[in-house]
Amino acid sequence: MSFLELRNVCKSHGSHCVLRDVNLSIEKGEFVAIVGYSGQGKTTLMSLMAGLLRPDSGEVLLEGRRITGPGPDRGIVFQNYSLLPWLTVAENIALAVDQVFPSWTTQQRSDQVDRHIAMVKLTHARDRLPRQLSGGMRQRVSVARTLAIDPSILLLDEPLSALDALTRGTLQDEIAQIWAENQKTVVLITNDVDEGLLLADRIIPLTLGPGAQLGAPITVDLPRPRDRKALNHEPEFKRLRAHVTQQLLGHSLARRSAVSRKLILPEILPEDLELPRVSRPPRRPNEEKREIIVSG
Amino acid sequence: MNPKLRTILGTVGYALVGFTAFLLFWMFLSTIAATLPSPTATWEVAKPYVLEPFAKRGEQDQGILRLAGYSLSLVAQGYFLALAIGTPIGFCLGLSRTFTRIFDPIIQVLRPVSPLAWLPLGIALFYNAGKEALEYGALFTIAICAMWPTVLNTAVGVRAIPQDFLNVGRVLKLSRTKMLFKIMVPATLPYMFTGFRLSLGIAWLVIVAAEMLTGKTGVGAFLWNEYNNSNYGNIIFSILTIGIIGFVLDRLMSLVESRFKSVA
Ligand SMILES: Nc1ncnc2c1ncn2[C@@H]1O[C@H](COP(=O)(O)OP(=O)(O)O)[C@@H](O)[C@H]1O
Ligand SMILES: [Mg+2]
Numbered sequence: 001m002s003f004l005e006l007r008n009v010c011k012s013h014g015s016h017c018v019l020r021d022v023n024l025s026i027e028k029g030e031f032v033a034i035v036g037y038s039g040q041g042k043t044t045l046m047s048l049m050a051g052l053l054r055p056d057s058g059e060v061l062l063e064g065r066r067i068t069g070p071g072p073d074r075g076i077v078f079q080n081y082s083l084l085p086w087l088t089v090a091e092n093i094a095l096a097v098d099q100v101f102p103s104w105t106t107q108q109r110s111d112q113v114d115r116h117i118a119m120v121k122l123t124h125a126r127d128r129l130p131r132q133l134s135g136g137m138r139q140r141v142s143v144a145r146t147l148a149i150d151p152s153i154l155l156l157d158e159p160l161s162a163l164d165a166l167t168r169g170t171l172q173d174e175i176a177q178i179w180a181e182n183q184k185t186v187v188l189i190t191n192d193v194d195e196g197l198l199l200a201d202r203i204i205p206l207t208l209g210p211g212a213q214l215g216a217p218i219t220v221d222l223p224r225p226r227d228r229k230a231l232n233h234e235p236e237f238k239r240l241r242a243h244v245t246q247q248l249l250g251h252s253l254a255r256r257s258a259v260s261r262k263l264i265l266p267e268i269l270p271e272d273l274e275l276p277r278v279s280r281p282p283r284r285p286n287e288e289k290r291e292i293i294v295s296g
Numbered sequence: 297m298n299p300k301l302r303t304i305l306g307t308v309g310y311a312l313v314g315f316t317a318f319l320l321f322w323m324f325l326s327t328i329a330a331t332l333p334s335p336t337a338t339w340e341v342a343k344p345y346v347l348e349p350f351a352k353r354g355e356q357d358q359g360i361l362r363l364a365g366y367s368l369s370l371v372a373q374g375y376f377l378a379l380a381i382g383t384p385i386g387f388c389l390g391l392s393r394t395f396t397r398i399f400d401p402i403i404q405v406l407r408p409v410s411p412l413a414w415l416p417l418g419i420a421l422f423y424n425a426g427k428e429a430l431e432y433g434a435l436f437t438i439a440i441c442a443m444w445p446t447v448l449n450t451a452v453g454v455r456a457i458p459q460d461f462l463n464v465g466r467v468l469k470l471s472r473t474k475m476l477f478k479i480m481v482p483a484t485l486p487y488m489f490t491g492f493r494l495s496l497g498i499a500w501l502v503i504v505a506a507e508m509l510t511g512k513t514g515v516g517a518f519l520w521n522e523y524n525n526s527n528y529g530n531i532i533f534s535i536l537t538i539g540i541i542g543f544v545l546d547r548l549m550s551l552v553e554s555r556f557k558s559v560a
Contacts (some may be wrong), residue, residue, distance in 0.1 A: 052463055070467045082460040086482045095478065099468045149468070 003028040003185055004049060004153060009058035011044055018044045020211035022058070024204065026153075028296065031179055033196030034214075035244060036206030039242060042189045045206070046157045049187065052077050062153075072100045075151030077159045081142045083130040083295055089117060090126045093145045100149040116148040117141075120174070120262045136167035138173070146284050147178065153185040161191055169228060172198055178223065193244045197237060205247040215247040309372045333529040341529035354520045355513060360537055367503050367514035368541070370431070374438025375499040377491060382443030383450055386491070390454025390484075405413045405515035407444045409503040411437050415509050434506040453487025454480065486556045493549035515541075 002025035009022040018041040023092070026032050032238055036042050047053040048079055051070040060067045062074070070076075083092050093113045101109060117126050120140035139159055146154060160168045176199055180184055189198055196203045197220055205215035220240060222231065231237045319335055319498050333341070342360075344351075349361035388395045419433030420439075465475045501509040507516030519534035 050467065052466065068465070070469070072468055074467070076463075076467055078460055078461060078463070082458075082464050084461060084464065084482070099470060099474070156354065173484075263373055 002026060002185070003030075003063060005061040005064075007059050007061070008046070009048060009060060009247075011041075011048060011053065011055050013044070013079050017211045019048075020213055022214050024214055026185060028185055030184050031186045031188065031199060031201045032217075033190055033200035033203045034206060035190055035193055035196045035203055035248065036212065037191050037208075037248065039053070040206050040208065041212045042191075042206060043157055045087055048073050050155055065070040072096075072149045073152050074120050075146035075149055075154050077139075077142050077146050077156045079157040079159075080162070081130070081138045083138055083141055083145075088127050088129055089122060089133070089141050090208070091129070092141060093117065093148050096145050096149050099228075112148055116144040119147065119178070120144040134167075136163050136171060138267070139163065139171065143175070143178075147182070151184070153187065156186065156188045156190055159193060160195065168195075175199060178224070193241055193248070195220070196220075196244070197240055198228060198231065203240075203244055205244055207247070208249070218244055218247070306463060323501050331528060333509050333532065338529040341527060342533035345530075345533070356518060358513070358518075359514075360533075363513070363515050363518050364537065364541055366512070367507065367516060369504075370434060370512065370514065371499050371503045374435045375496055377435060377439040378441075378443035378495055378499065379446055381439065382446035382491070382495065383488065385443075386447040386450025386488075387454055387480075387484075390453035396451070398436070403444070403447065406440075409441075411441045411505045412509070414440055415460065415506060419510070430510040430512060434503075435438065437506055438499050438502045442495040442499035445498065446488070446491035449487045449491030449494070450484060453484035453491075457483045461498060486553070487558045488548075489553040490524055493546065493553050495544065496545055497547050500538075500545060504538060 004024075004026040006022050006024040009019060010017070011019045022045065034045065039082060042055065048055055049067075050061070051067045051074065084095070087095065090113055094109065097109050097112050102123055103110070104112070114123070116123060117123055119142055122137060122144070123157060125133060125137060130141070133141065139162075143156075143159065156175075160171050163171065172195060175188075180245070188196070193203075200220055203218045203220055205218070206212050207215050218240065222234070222237060222240075236238070301428040311524075315450065322335055326332045326337075345358075345360040345363075349359040351359040352362060385399075389399065415433060415479075419429050420438035421436060422429040422432035425432055457480060462475075462480050463477045473555035503514065504519065506512070507514045508520040511517055515534055515538055519531055519538075522528075522530035522534065
């Protein structure tokens, strides 16, 4: 039995069908990335897993039991951090910890708070308000708050997409490390193919909506720990990236984008996109993604 | 020159220009309107009230700050009554569409009614309280007139709570009480304080009318008394006093308000 399972799930917002016939199963301890471009229903999909939304039809199962509402066993890191602006870093985390572990002593709870603040390297900022923090720091607080309630599954909704490339890289490494230490089940939602490849065991592309469906899962068997710089040169990484991109955009779209942007050769496949650039690999994983979005 | 000092000096400077123009206009008017006292004549009659602001020479003949104190204390009571009633009503309106559909129309009907219309009803309501009837009537009037901005702003604030904050509470499975006091109330505070500030302004407006009609000692009653004594200089003096106190109250409330605005 899989840990989290979606069976024939459909969800519409009003008359607009966002997700159509979605099937998905996630194993315990697995790191799954769901990749799709913005507006395709990623947040909707995550809200369904979290229980914040109910599916119109089909069912969402956690350890075989139907999810009827949200709960602290599924920790969510929201797309826009969702820290409470009137509480300090420590208070934001304490609100969650106090609620989820009412039987603990005050000491145990405050230790839990401090340990998780330290885990995301924010001890110096523990008494600051969210508005006094940078975007990256806020996101780390959000991650710490979620980890502090010790959920059995982590749902991360584009946790890094609002950040600059440098901070993003640092946080990707932190997430990889935290996952390696805790071995929790993680569902990462992202619009960045490279981010998915860097972190996940399995990538599930979300096809272009309306009525987005999940494409065939793609197993990422790159060895861990993965190093971003080294990955860029790895043929397997390039093959996977081209494959995921292709799945996301559909065949014809991917080809058109490749042609219209960089290359003069008309019949080239996305796999070959890298060839003329071997001498100058992209500096950051995001460069690649932007090109595809712009032209697609 | 320090730019901050410069803006402050500028603000004060321009305001002084306005006040001077106002004084000149007043002087000019007093030369053509025989019953209007000039600024100097006004100062002459107002002097005993200003120079001994806390004096108590008789029931109506008291220093200006003492009079203002009576008015402020009555306003404070009516105002807190307004907040105590208005805030929960605002929350209910914000939380429940049904509640809004039921009560919004009646609120819209009662809201524009003048304090002068409420006061007789208030006194009649507390008729059995005897001597206290006037005071209770005044409190009733202040409360009912002043609460609407609090009601409406609180309702808007509750509706404006970001869904994400509520989702944080839902994921943690906060109880209803905790959801209310840990998430909804703090998230609504900035709106509530805008309502509180507007309500205070209205409460202060109402006090004068209330005192005039009930004869309760205070700035408003003083004004009415001096009118009956044909002491027109003190009418102007009272008006200025009421205006300045209202201004100070509003400034103080916006200080508090901006504190809450910057947090959320
Ligand atoms: N509450 C809502 N009401 C109506 N439409 C919505 C709502 N939430 C999302 N949508 C629509 O559903 C689609 C998917 O949204 P979302 O799941 O947020 O996408 P993503 O997270 O991939 O950017 C979008 O077209 C969006 O406009
Ligand atoms: Mg989203």
